[in-house]
Amino acid sequence: MITRVRDDYDVLIVGGGTAGAIAGIASARTGARTLVVESAGYLGGILSFGMSLIGSVDNDGRWALGGIGRELADRLKAKGEATAAQMSPLWNSILAQAPEATRIELLRMCEESGANLLLHTMLVDAVTTGGHVTHVVVANKAGLEVIPASVFVDASGDADLVARAGGEWYFGRQEDGLAQPSSRIFMVGGVRFSETLEHLEDAPTVLRHFYEILRPGGLSAPRTPIWSIRPISF
Numbered sequence: 001m002i003t004r005v006r007d008d009y010d011v012l013i014v015g016g017g018t019a020g021a022i023a024g025i026a027s028a029r030t031g032a033r034t035l036v037v038e039s040a041g042y043l044g045g046i047l048s049f050g051m052s053l054i055g056s057v058d059n060d061g062r063w064a065l066g067g068i069g070r071e072l073a074d075r076l077k078a079k080g081e082a083t084a085a086q087m088s089p090l091w092n093s094i095l096a097q098a099p100e101a102t103r104i105e106l107l108r109m110c111e112e113s114g115a116n117l118l119l120h121t122m123l124v125d126a127v128t129t130g131g132h133v134t135h136v137v138v139a140n141k142a143g144l145e146v147i148p149a150s151v152f153v154d155a156s157g158d159a160d161l162v163a164r165a166g167g168e169w170y171f172g173r174q175e176d177g178l179a180q181p182s183s184r185i186f187m188v189g190g191v192r193f194s195e196t197l198e199h200l201e202d203a204p205t206v207l208r209h210f211y212e213i214l215r216p217g218g219l220s221a222p223r224t225p226i227w228s229i230r231p232i233s234f
């Protein structure tokens with residue numbers, strides 16, 4: 001049962017990950033009444049879950065990342081919460097940021113822009129008229145709410161809004177439906193950095209050990225593993 005119909009917005013963004021939070025900031029900065037609906041209790045999605053930014057600088061050291069994404073990186077760096085973009089001797093550039101600080105900084109930037117947020121709120125349905133989305137239905141502790149808007153942006157990372165609105169979607173590779181294996185991402189402290197780098201330069205040996213772990217009878221992987229370790233330091 002619907003518990004409430006909210007005021008309408010000019011722009012409603014589903015998902016407050018990197019794409020959604022930044023779309024929300026960009027939209028609100030133009031003066032549009034903007035709402036970001038996010039199922040988690042924080043902004044930044046995968047980025048503020050512990051992801052680092054790869055390829056923000058090209059191989060010639062020129063910034064490839066611009067706009068509000070760059071602004072976020074600069075703000076975090078100024079607070080000592082992100083590294084400079086570091087050229088890896090083995091792989092392309094990497095810029096690492098502290099996950100908690102990224103969440104806080106994105107909240108600050110949203111607040112400064114005037115974007116409204118609905119955290120802990122999940123899109124569960126979409127209402128369409130003539131092939132256009134007119135309202136979304138969201139669920140949170142208040143129950144089921146309806147929110148109208150003029151423009152909707154699907155930044156759910158999973159095309160949730162597209163699917164609920166009856167749009168076309170597909171999962172994985174078109175020929176066989178397989179998706180990219182997910183990475184195991186973690187942070188460790190107390191690493192002897194230069195020795196680690198030396199070790200990694202012997203990548204084929206490390207890779208061989210990895211394949212040995214996945215030998216028959218051992219652990220199994222559904223797909224050929226893609227292997228990379230990206231050492232970074234704050």
Ligand SMILES: Cc1cc2nc3c(=O)[nH]c(=O)nc-3n(C[C@H](O)[C@H](O)[C@H](O)COP(=O)(O)OP(=O)(O)OC[C@H]3O[C@@H](n4cnc5c(N)ncnc54)[C@H](O)[C@@H]3O)c2cc1C
Nearest residue numbers: 015017018019038039045046054122123156157160182183
């Ligand atoms: C395991 C893994 C490793 C990766 N490695 C790298 C890497 O090393 N470097 C790199 O640059 N990129 C990497 N990527 C890709 C990168 O993380 C994504 O491209 C990027 O995070 C996409 O941002 P996004 O905002 O579109 O989606 P997400 O970050 O996924 O954000 C989507 C947001 O929408 C919210 N949401 C989802 N459904 C709903 C709903 N129904 N209602 C409300 N909210 C909803 C989610 O809670 C989430 O906050 C990796 C991705 C994964 C999963």
